[in-house]
Amino acid sequence: MPDDIDRRLLTLLTANARLPLxxxxxxxGLSSPSVSDRLRRLEEQGLIRAFTVEIDPAQLGYTLQAIxxxxxxxxxxxxxxxxxxxxxxxxxxxxxxxxxxxxxxLMLRDxxxxxxxxxxxxDKAETSTAIxxxxxxxxxxxxxx
Amino acid sequence: MPDDIDRRLLTLLTANARLPLxxxxxxxGLSSPSVSDRLRRLEEQGLIRAFTVEIDPAQLGYTLQAIxxxxxxxxxxxxxxxxxxxxxxxxxxxxxxxxxxxxxxLMLRDxxxxxxxxxxxxDKAETSTAIxxxxxxxxxxxxxx
DNA sequence: GCATCATGCCGGATGACATCGACCGCCGCC
DNA sequence: GGCGGCGGTCGATGTCATCCGGCATGATGC
Numbered sequence: 001m002p003d004d005i006d007r008r009l010l011t012l013l014t015a016n017a018r019l020p021l022x023x024x025x026x027x028x029g030l031s032s033p034s035v036s037d038r039l040r041r042l043e044e045q046g047l048i049r050a051f052t053v054e055i056d057p058a059q060l061g062y063t064l065q066a067i068x069x070x071x072x073x074x075x076x077x078x079x080x081x082x083x084x085x086x087x088x089x090x091x092x093x094x095x096x097x098x099x100x101x102x103x104x105x106l107m108l109r110d111x112x113x114x115x116x117x118x119x120x121x122x123d124k125a126e127t128s129t130a131i132x133x134x135x136x137x138x139x140x141x142x143x144x145x
Numbered sequence: 146m147p148d149d150i151d152r153r154l155l156t157l158l159t160a161n162a163r164l165p166l167x168x169x170x171x172x173x174g175l176s177s178p179s180v181s182d183r184l185r186r187l188e189e190q191g192l193i194r195a196f197t198v199e200i201d202p203a204q205l206g207y208t209l210q211a212i213x214x215x216x217x218x219x220x221x222x223x224x225x226x227x228x229x230x231x232x233x234x235x236x237x238x239x240x241x242x243x244x245x246x247x248x249x250x251l252m253l254r255d256x257x258x259x260x261x262x263x264x265x266x267x268d269k270a271e272t273s274t275a276i277x278x279x280x281x282x283x284x285x286x287x288x289x290x
Numbered sequence: 291g292c293a294t295c296a297t298g299c300c301g302g303a304t305g306a307c308a309t310c311g312a313c314c315g316c317c318g319c320c
Numbered sequence: 321g322g323c324g325g326c327g328g329t330c331g332a333t334g335t336c337a338t339c340c341g342g343c344a345t346g347a348t349g350c
Contacts, residue, residue, distance in 0.1 A: 017198045022337085088288045
């Protein structure tokens with residue numbers, strides 16, 4: 001659906017969402033009204049979900065991250081899912097195939113913080129926790145080909 | 146480090162990174178030059194890593210996502226890490242404690258696409274794959290308290 | 291083959307916006 | 321009590337986004 005110019009716009013905006021239209025226009029060889037049109041369309045059709053900001057969690061006090069696999073106890077699936085949605089330290093969660101029903105990313109202030117959160121779901125689900133030691137690939141775009 | 150006003154700015158920008166300074170200023174009760182100053186500071190100190198754009202991968206043709214746990218064979222850790230960084234379909238990867246050394250998110254065009262990518266690392270690492278069925282929590286901010 | 295229409299683009303005018311400089315008030319410090 | 325730095329406001333200026341009218345292109349229907 002998106003053509004080559006759309007893809008270039010997406011790439012540019014991924015690197016800096018606050019680039020002025022004029023600059024974007026110059027980079028892709030169009031006028032600013034045209035770029036404005038395209039962005040509006042991309043946003044309307046949902047390809048661009050939102051313009052947002054990448055934050056360093058460490059500087060907000062979340063010096064620790066964990067990836068937790070969550071297996072709800074029998075009959076507790078929906079309860080656990082609701083719980084997951086309500087724990088604000090879970091900043092991302094996927095529902096997946098396999099024994100591990102959910103895979104969640106936790107933002108934590110310290111290791112006791114982890115303990116507290118896992119405790120709060122321990123009676124409704126089994127969990128396997130992996131502490132994040134490094135992030136070799138930080139969120140990036142898939143190929144746009 | 147960030148005060149209450151900074152946190153409100155972050156919240157506003159997370160929802161819409163292209164909000165004009167004037168609007169931000171009105172929302173937090175400051176003038177636009179002040180807001181501009183604060184944003185510049187937040188960006189310089191790295192708390193704001195980047196202004197970026199949230200994209201719907203499905204509309205780029207990536208109708209499938211998978212979470213893959215990757216255990217490099219003995220002696221292959223660095224090789225595998227380099228490989229991971231070079232596979233563009235891996236849009237996110239954490240290095241974690243435990244048997245699973247890496248946890249990666251893959252963007253895929255179809256199920257055979259998954260097979261192709263896993264094949265390309267099968268002789269250097271063991272993998273466990275979970276297909277994403279739903280995303281109960283889409284990337285969001287942790288509490289800013 | 292031609293008229294018609296929709297689409298995507300441009301250029302210029304207008305109004306909104308960001309930026310810059312000058313100035314002010316508050317607070318901690320000597 | 322005077323001083324300096326920090327964080328703020330205000331107003332002027334230049335840049336920018338948006339709106340509007342018009343044009344070229346390609347598809348559609350007669």
